[in-house]
Every structure is written in C-alpha cells, then in structure tokens.
Amino acid sequence: MLKLTDVSVKYGSFTAVHDINIEVNAGEIVVLLGSNGAGKSTTFRTISGLNRPAAGELVFEGNKLNRRPADQIVQMGIGQCPEGRKLFPAMSVEENLRMGAFVHRRKRDQIKHSLEHVYELFPILKEKRHDAAGSLSGGQQQMVAIGRALMSKPKLMLLDEPSVGLAPLVVEQMFETIQKINKEGTTILLAEQNANAALKIADKGYVFENGTIVLEGTSAELFANDEVRKAYIGA
Amino acid sequence: MIFLETKQLTKRFGGLVAVNNVDFAIEQGKINAIIGPNGAGKSTFFNLISGFHPPTSGQVIFKGQDITKLPSNKIAELGVARTFQTTNLFEQSTVLDNVIVGHRLRTKSTLVDAILRTPRLKREEAQCREKAMEVLEFVDLQHIAHKPVAGLTQEEKKRTAFALALATDPEIVFLDEPAAGVNPDETEGLAELMKKMVNKGITVCLIEHKMQMIMRIADKIMVLNYGEKIAEGKPEEIQNNETVIKAYLGGSASA
Amino acid sequence: MEILIQQLFNGLTIGSVYALVALGLTLVYGILHIPNFAHGALYMMGGYITLTMMTRFGLHYWLAIFVSIIVVGLLGVLMERFVFHPLREAPPIHDKIAAIGILLFLEAFAQFYWGAEYQSMPTPYGQIVEVFGLTLTMQRILIVVAAVVVMFILYLFLKKTFTGATIIAMSQNREGANLVGINTNKVAMLTFMISGGLAAIASSLSAPINLVFPGMGHLVILKAFVIIILGGMGSIPGAIVGGYIVGFSESLGATYISNDYKDIIAFLFLVLILTVKPTGLFSKGGSH
C-alpha cells in the first residue's frame, strides 16, 4: 500500500533520515520505534508532504508522493495525526472534527456519519463537543487529533506518538482504540516511544536510530530483541 | 554546600503542569544528565534553572544564593552558562567574532569607551579576543576561527556554541541536547569534549536523547516523566530501574 | 444632550469605517502574522476606483463599489503572491519593509494617475433626514447599516461555511490546516481578497463624507493598527469592538476636549496599552 524506497531527508546540511525502506501493507498496523530525534517524525512529515525528500521514492497505492503538497496527499487517502497534535485550539471540538472532513466537505451525510462514529469511539468528545479544543486535557486533545484524522476517512492513518504526555491508563485505552480503528479497515502507521504498548498491537515494526533503520521485523521478533531495549535506554 | 539545587520547582502552563515539584541537586565537577521521554518537561526544567521562565513555585539555589527570580543575564554573571538546541549563531560573521562577545559580561567598557577608543576598551577587547581564542582551542576549533559560521557543519556549530558558553567563564554549563542533529562519530567527539570540560573543573548538566552516550559519560542521571522526577542515580541504577524502563518501554516492564 | 447624541451617532459612523478596515487587517494578521502596512494604500485605492467608476464610467454607486471590491481584492491577492509569500521564512523586519514599499508605490501611483488634489465623491444618498429629532444625512445612516450588514455576512461566511472556517483554522494552526487537506496557499489568497474587499467597502462608504486623496489611508490605517492591538491581534470580534471604541472616543473627544487633537486620542490609547502591557491586550500569556 505504502512503500518508501531509499528515502533520505535533509535539513540544510544535516541528514535527518538516511536511506530508509519501509513497506506498509493494507490492513496492517506498522510501528516505527526509536528515541526522540531518531527520524520518525521526519519520516512522517515526508510521507504527508510537509517535508520534501532529498532522495528516494515514496509510493502510495501505485502513485508517487514525492512532489505532492500536503493537501493533495490527504485527498489521496493518507490522514495524519501529527506530532504536537496541531489542533485548532480556539475552535470547538466539533468544529475541529468537521475541519478534519475538509476533503469531503460536499458530502454532508457522510460527515454526519463520520462524526457519530468518532463520538462512538470517544464518547467523552461528544460531551465536550462545544468546548474549545485548547481547553481539553492532553488525552482528550489527542482524541480530537485522532478523531480529526479519522474524519477524512483515510485509507492509511499516520499516528505520531499518540501516547505522548498521556497518563498510563489513558495510554492503554488509546491503543485499544487504535486497534479498533484498524479492525474497521484503516491501515495504520504508528510512531511510538512506548515500545511495549505499540508492539502489542502492531503486526511489524522498524527501529530507528540516528536517522536510519537499524532493525525491522514482526512485533514478536522485536519484542524479544535486546537491541530494542538498547535503543531505548542504552542498556 | 550543595552546588546547585532546585527545591520543589514547579511550572504550569495554563492547565498543564510541565514541571511538578522537582527536587534535584547537581553535583559539582560531574556530568549530570536529565533524561525522560518526549514531553516529559526536560526543556522546561532547563529553562527554569537558567532564569528563562519564572517558575510557578519553588526555588533554584546556586552556591547558597537564591537565583529563582534573577534575570538570566544576572544568572550568567554568577557563572551559569547554557546552550540552546538550535545554535542561534550569527551566520554571517566568523567563528571568532561570534565567540568574542561571550566574554562581554566580564568587561566593563561602555559606549563612551567605544567612541573614544579608551585604553580600557583596547585592553578589554584584547582580553575578550584572547579568551575567545582560548576557548576555541579548548573546543578544538582554532583552525577555523576565521571561517564564517554559515559554512560550518552542524557539529562545528555545536562546538562554537559550546565555546560561546565557555567564554562567559562559567562554573556550570547547561547543554540542551548538545548532540541532536549530529552524526554518531561526531557525537563521540562532543562527549569527549564534555569530559574535558569536567576535567577543567566546569560542572556539566545536559539534556540528551542519545542514551548510549549518556549512559557512558554521565555521573548522575535524573529521569523526568510527566514533569515529575521518577528516578535519580548512577547510570547502572537507572538502567535497571523498573519505573524508568516502564516509562520508556511502556506497559508492564516485561521486556 | 442633543449634541451628545449627535456625537454618539458620529462615533458610530466613524467606528463602522474603522471596524471594517481593522477587520481586514486582523484577518491577514491572523493567518500570516504580519502587520500589513500597505493596508491603508488598499483603502485609498478603493476610494479612487469607486470614484473613477462613478465619474468616468458613469456606473451607479453600488456597482462602482462592487468593481472596487473586486479590483482591490485582486490587488491584495497579488501582494500576497508576489511579496508576502516569498518572504514567509524571512526575518520579521523584512515583510514590514516590503509592505512599506508597496504602500509608497501605490500612493505615488495614485498621485501620478489621479493627481494630488482632494476630490469629493458624489453620492446618491445626500439627503438629510430627521430621526428622533436628530438631523442625519442618509450617507451616514448608510455607512452604519452597510457596515453592520457586511460584518454579519462576514460572520456567517466564517462561521457557517467550510471555506470560511478554513481561514479560522489556518489562523489557529497552519500546519494543522495543511494536514486536514486545506490548500493553505489558496486560503492565504482568499484572505487577502477579503481583506482588500473590506478596505474597498470602507473607503467607498466613507469617501462621500470625507474626501478622496492619495494620503487618505494614512490616519485610517494607523488607527486600525491601534484597534487591532486594542482588540487583540488576529481577533475578529476584537477588531469590531475596538473599531467602535476608537470611533466613539474620537467623536466625543472632538466635542469635549479639542477638535484639533482628536486624532491623537487613538494613539494615546495605544501608548497607554503598550506601556502597561507590551504584548498588547488579550495576548495569550505564556507564549515564547
């Protein structure tokens, strides 16, 4: 479904991501692991068109993504719940969600359905639908961000560290929800520092270190691997 | 006397508690590291100590003096230096020119001195230049002292930023992700440089994500998670600390 | 008492014009975070184009205003495309200077093309009416009513349509907007179009009671800046409320303090505000 071949991304003279290869098949949950600054977010930004790759090829369902602007990539069916959430803080929860359906703005019925669906996944959002998104707690904001990405009915959803800043209990619920979304037919590419929780729900994973992929394998393989542990706490 | 410590340091941004009741003592002459997952409040903690943000509550004590409410330039005068994640250097001028101003706080000449070219100004300029060359030699950049910053590699820029901090004659330097954005072998070089600083008697405190490096060089590590201190100790202790592993790997610490 | 009411009505009239100009300014500030110093020149161009359409092409007042909205709106779009867009990543001092360059050009252009002399704009609404014992000109009533209508339409557009909401969304988080599939370039152009259009409406409405001349935008734009600092940079309700506050204080100041110094009132406001709160009223605390 999504294939990255030898992709490199540079910021000025600094190579943030170097020659990475990633393959995501339809229906999978794929996780990118690695510490902060290892290159996960850069990879995401490149897939969603916010950054331009310096080399390599990105292909989504047979179409090249390389030079497309971010808004077109959303239309092609890649939704992103970005690092830092990037919500519209002064807009209400519902307005945020509606903006998520921007690419489907003419399909009123569909928007209504998607909205209901998001409220089903996150009942608390329905309660707070008239509150400003910026006034919610971190976990609830994360829900809005995921909900907003869902509203575009993506075929592939990119989730950049959905567990950041969330209390452990909420993290667990978050991952359950992610699994649920996946079961409903959305392919998921996840970046996480929370290796344990992520590997539990993922089919396969890639481990990033210093901008390159040092390890890849099924979740079971990675779960048992000492390198993963090393990558995280240097043990 | 404790060298530098924070007492119940707390910072709130709106409803979010970025740093929550952190007590931390920095040991003199050692490499102290602060680690933690993304969003744990490390940078905020740094900013509180260096006088960049006022804390919501709590205190920062440096050599027995309460520096909580001092503006950052006063804190610098007391011997506390810091670097930023992004280097913020003046790209158009040379490495040396960038570093010279670092010693400004130890000089007294004023605008009048500048206009009249007084002996004091000349003396102090020479002094600043000397200091700059000295710290450039220390960070091993003397060979490119006259090269414009715009043409430097990321690692060289980091070293220039170190030099600038060192030019203030600090007793302690705070380094905010010194190795972010540099290659693995260059990271090695920066680690060596930090050890060298400590050997020279300058206390180092850093935030870093490159765990292998931290575990190798740090004498003491504090771990933050959700703005709270969850562990503190030597690298070995941290590596085997259940809470820390849980914070990093998540879920039950079975891995 | 009668004078007071008369002055209050005058304040309402001036305030309406200020609010329209400030709205355009605040919209652009919201999405690009630049103070558009050239906005006053757009206001001036609006006045001249309406005037030319009426006198040279014999268009009806309303039709002339319509043409003016389109032309000035497009002028705004050109500015965005060719000046502010390329400067998006430049240091903050750059776009201010660029805007000043545009301002100087447009003023020189107006002087070159239309001449430096003051011109008056005819209006089909010159009649004088008496309402509740007050003597008012139709034009002034028109200004107040039209401003309210325009603001209401703008409100509906921003609040009730998807396209309008994209402007709000983009002002709150540009990358976030990009990631839900909004073409941020298009939104930026649209915003400049609206901003220019509002300036054109404001000047076309007020020109019949003032005059048309190359420097007519100077004072208005300065006051509009004061207004958006008063109401919060980027805030839409703030621009409206601020516009009326400045309008009222000016007309009252002119009566009860000094007509000569009435223009200073707005600036004294500003000096006061920024002296007490350097980041402006209603700025979000804790940023940076």
Place this chain on the structure above:
Amino acid sequence: MTNVLKQRNVVIILILFALAFPMMTSNTYMIHVMTLSFIWMIGVYGLNLLAGYTGYLSLAHAGFFAIGAYSLGLLTVKAQMNFWLALVLALVITCSIGLVVGAIALRTKEHFFAIYTLCLGYIIYLVIDKWDSLTEGVRGLIGIPAPAPIGPITFETEKAHYYFVLFFLLLVVLIMYRIVHSLSGRTYIAIRNSEDLAQTIGISTKTNKLTVFVLSTFFAGLSGALYASFVRFIGPDIGSTNIVFDLLTYLLVGGIGTLSGPIVGTLLIVWLSQLLQDFQQYRMLIFGPALTLLIIFAPRGIVGAVATWNMNRKLKKYPNNQARSGRSRNDSLVKSEIVPEKQVKEG
C-alpha cells in the same frame, strides 16, 4: 592584511574626494544637493544603528528628526539663542525625549515595536502641526540662522556650509565605525541575532537597547538640526512618515546593517532623483517597488550583496566546506523536529 590596507585607502580617497568636491564644481546647486545628502546620511546612520545593528525597526525617527530641527529652530528664532548653544540644547532635548520614548517603546518587540513607533512618530507630527502657538503650525518656522561664526570662520556660503555638514558626517561615521568595531557593537549585533542568547551570555539587553535607541535619536536629531540651519525653513512635513520612509529607502538600497550602506544608498538615490528631476514627485513609483524587490532578493542592499559575494569566495577557500548557509526555512524545521516539548505546550 592587504584587505585592510585596501579598505583604508578607499576611505582616504573618499574623504579626499568629499573635501575636494566643492572645488571641482562651481555649480552651487550641486554643492547644495551634496550637503543635503550628507544631512540625510546622518539620519540614516541613526536608523541603521537601531534597525540594522540591533534589529529594531523604528518608524518614529522622522519625529526625532523633526524634534531636532524644531528645537534648533525655536531656540534660535524665538528664543534668540546663540546657534551653538541652541544646537547642543536641541540635541539634549532630542535625546531626553528619546530616552523616555525608548524606555517605553523598547518594552515591545517586533511588529508591536514597529506599530508603536509609527504611531509615536505620528503623535510628534500632530503635535508640531497643531501646536500653533509654539511651532507656528503649518506656516512653518522661517529665518533659522546659519551657524554663528567661530572666530574668523563663517558659515554663510554654500561651500562653508558644505564643510560644516561634512565635518559632522565624518564625525558620525567615525563614531559608527568605532561602535561597530568595539565590544559594544558586538553586543548590539548579538542582541539583533538573538535576544535570548544574548541574555544568557550575560548581556543586559534592556540597558543596551536603550543606549542604542537614545544614540540613534541623537543622530536623527543632529540630522534634523543641521537640516534646519541649512534649509533655513521648516514645516511640520519634516516630521511626516514620508521622511522616515525616505531614510529607510536609502538604508535598504545601500545595505541595512552595513557601515557604508547609508552613504552608498543615500548618494545613489539622491543623485538618481536629481536626474529624474521632473519625476521627483513620483519617485516612489520606482523606489517603492525597488524597496520591496530589494528586501525579497537582496535584503542586505548593495553593500550587503558585495559582502555576501566576498564571503562566498572566502568560503570556497576552505575545501572541507560541506554546504552553504542552511536556509532559515530548514532551520525552523529542524527546530520542530527536536523541540517537541514546545509543541506539547501549544496543544
């Protein structure tokens, strides 16, 4: 080293040329224009010190220009004061107002500062325009005297006035040169570069910014006072924003944040405007777009462009050089990659 020598030679040749200029032409009009451009240069240096070296774009400087001019004018015409005493007092008055205004204005930053100073400039203009009883309002002040003779030296002729102004210009250039090449100059550049960083290396940004602001109003006031005594007539117009926009154009064309930029830019534009004499009124049809295009394509003006070219040549001398200056766009992205905590706050 050869570079320094070359630079010094250029400076000496320029000074000699400036000294010889009145001798080379018998056309007093040309001397008049040259004197005027020297006066503008002094004002441009004031703007340059603040905007170019410290990073604060002040749009109130036409106001300070006017304060300098009116102070001198009023003290000599209305108070019948000795010229030299009046000149000193005029500068003291300008700087005092500058000190008060600066203390308030510098609490703001970036666009707030620009807007604030723009409005302050307007207030100054309005006060001059409306305070009839003091300033004569739109009628203007006439009969401002030329400098009083010092012993045998008189300043009545165009040539004498030329040298009088040139003296001040050279003084200002010398002061600027010394400031820029001193610890103080480095301090200001550090502030322009990043106030946060400057503060953490122990620089009191507050004091330094205020010092610069006052000194820059001093230059503006000096320029205004010289203008008043040279033109002999002043009206409220000299405080209008057009003046500050003119100064800004000179600065930008020459090169903001460069030492020779004000001279290059002012000479070029003033003489260019003379060539387009009939077009004078509409000069902004060309200079307006020029300002905009310059800031997009050559933000550091003519002098800056030459300097950049020189630097790139110098860079090439180092073979291990990896890449040219990382564009700011990329830098900001790097930031977003490695400053996650800031973004958490945003949410």
